[in-house]
Structures are given as structure tokens and as C-alpha cells.
Amino acid sequence: MNILAVSDTHCLHEEFKMEDFKDVDMIIHSGDFANARSPSMNSHEAHHFLKWYNELPIRYKVLCGGNHDTSIQAKLVNPRHYEKIEYLEHETKTIGGIKIFGSPYTKSFGVGWAFNVPEHRTDEYWKEIQEGTDIVITHGPPKTILDLSYNLDMQLEYCGDKSLLNHIKRVNPSYHIFG
Numbered sequence: 001m002n003i004l005a006v007s008d009t010h011c012l013h014e015e016f017k018m019e020d021f022k023d024v025d026m027i028i029h030s031g032d033f034a035n036a037r038s039p040s041m042n043s044h045e046a047h048h049f050l051k052w053y054n055e056l057p058i059r060y061k062v063l064c065g066g067n068h069d070t071s072i073q074a075k076l077v078n079p080r081h082y083e084k085i086e087y088l089e090h091e092t093k094t095i096g097g098i099k100i101f102g103s104p105y106t107k108s109f110g111v112g113w114a115f116n117v118p119e120h121r122t123d124e125y126w127k128e129i130q131e132g133t134d135i136v137i138t139h140g141p142p143k144t145i146l147d148l149s150y151n152l153d154m155q156l157e158y159c160g161d162k163s164l165l166n167h168i169k170r171v172n173p174s175y176h177i178f179g
Contacts (some may be wrong), residue, residue, distance in 0.1 A: 001025045001096060004058075007139070007179035010034040010044050010068065013052055026096060027058050030179045031066020031104055031139035037112050039074035047078040052083040060096050061088045064114060065104035066139035066179055072104070072113035088137065092130055099134045101173075106140030107161045115139070119161070126167035136176045142168050146178075 002023050007030040021027070033053070046069060053061055062092035063085050072089075079087035086095050088102025096132040104115040105125050117125060129136060140161055141147040147160030168176050 001098070002027060003077075003175075003177075005177045007031065007177075008066070009049070010035045011049070013049055018057070021056060021058055023055075024058050026060035026061045026062060026098075027053075027056060028100075028135070028177055029053065029064065030137050030177050031064050032068040032179055033063075033066075034069050034071065037068075037070060039070040041074050043071035043076040044085050046071045046079075050077070050079055050082050050085065053083065054084045057135050060086065061121060062088065062100060062102065062137070064102040064137045064139060066113055067104075067106055067109065067113035070102065070112075070114040076104055077090075090128070092133060093159070094177040099132060100137065101129050101133045101135070104139050106138070109140075109159060119163075122161050123163040123167075126164050129167050131171060133171050134174050136171065137171045138164060138166060138178045139177070140164065141178045142176070 003026045004024045005028045033049040034042045036042040055127040065072045092101045107119040108116040142165035143160035143162040149159045
């Protein structure tokens with residue numbers, strides 16, 4: 001199976017060209033398809049993306065939310081209303097014979113964003129990832145793996161989640177896809 005993994009498109013999804021999807025059997029988007037912090041403004045962006053994503057010429061379309069997808073968390077938009085999208089919100093499904101866990105939750109990073117959890121509580125979430133999971137999708141990264149970011153003082157810091165790293169090591173999936 002050919003899988004295309006994308007993330008953090010932030011309303012720029014239409015920059016993809018149809019040839020980018022040639023021979024793709026499954027697309028996985030790991031969150032931040034919208035951009036606005038306000039859930040009401042975000043809902044327009046989310047519906048625009050979801051309509052586009054739903055109509056992609058790909059058999060399996062898997063989606064997880066991210067911290068910029070505030071209208072999803074506020075329940076103003078429900079990706080499950082789009083019949084061709086497999087939306088995962090902290091759950092496991094078998095899709096195309098592949099056991100996939102998807103979660104939008106991330107350790108808190110800033111104020112007013114979606115699906116944020118205080119870092120001391122993330123272990124409660126990640127212990128729910130089942131053994132034997134083939135693909136884990138999270139919006140946020142595990143600690144020290146592609147997680148360097150600038151803080152408010154413009155200093156580089158590792159912003160990933162240590163608990164997530166520990167549970168990825170425990171589950172040992174074939175792939176961990178994150179934003």
C-alpha cells in the first residue's frame with residue numbers, strides 16, 4: 001500500500017496538484033488543516049478543507065485534528081459528516097487492513113489552541129495506544145525527534161512530549177506520523 005503522509009497544511013491544501021496523488025492508496029493528514037484561532041472563523045476553513053479532502057481520488061483518507069483545528073474541538077465542525085473520511089480522535093481503527101491509532105492531543109503549547117493537555121497528564125492519553133498498532137498518528141512530536149522549535153525568546157528548544165516518546169517505544173509501531 002502506498003501511503004502519503006501530510007500535516008500542517010494550514011489552509012494551503014489546494015497547492016497540491018492532482019499528480020501528487022498518483023498511485024496513492026491512503027493519505028494520512030496529522031492535523032492543522034485550518035489556521036484561525038477563533039472556532040467560528042476556523043469552521044469556514046475546516047469545511048473548505050474537508051470538502052476538498054473528501055473528494056480526493058484516494059481510496060483511504062485518514063484524518064486527525066491538530067491544535068489549529070479549533071472548530072473541531074468546539075464541535076462546530078464534525079469531520080465524520082464527510083462520508084469518505086476516516087476521522088480519528090484518540091481512537092484505534094483498522095483501515096485497509098492496517099491498525100491505526102490517531103489522536104489530536106498535544107501537550108499544552110501556548111494558550112487558546114485546540115486539544116491541548118497539560119504535560120503532566122499526557123501519559124494518561126498515550127497509555128491508551130494499543131500493542132500491535134501498525135501506525136500511530138499524533139499531531140505533536142515525541143521528545144527529541146524532529147521537535148526543535150523557537151520559544152517566545154527566539155531560543156531553540158525541544159517541544160516534544162517525553163511521555164509520547166516512551167509509549168512509542170513501548171508500542172513500537174511500523175510508523176509514527178506526526179506534525
